[in-house]
């Protein structure tokens with residue numbers, strides 16, 4: 073669910089608190105079970121298996137995503153709502 077990017081700045085920012093909560097509900101493995109490529113093992117994603125299905129190159133050379141099943145079905149796909157454990 074994380075897309076890593078970066079912004080270069082010349083100001084000091086206060087860091088967020090370290091995450092101490094579990095992001096996934098106990099025993100959830102919807103993403104693992106839904107992946108048609110069996111690319112997820114609960115620890116990492118096998119990029120070779122995933123990209124075969126998820127990346128699609130258009131005629132103009134743009135790379136689009138054509139599979140996002142694991143993310144679409146994730147109960148946290150829109151973020152984890154703040155609660156006692158997450159605030």
Ligand code: SF4
Nearest residue numbers: 107122126139141142
């Ligand atoms: S994007 Fe598709 S192929 Fe890649 S891990 Fe998710 S469900 Fe599997």
Ligand code: SF4
Nearest residue numbers: 096100101102103146
């Ligand atoms: S579907 Fe979402 S909440 Fe469930 S195990 Fe996968 S990443 Fe975690």
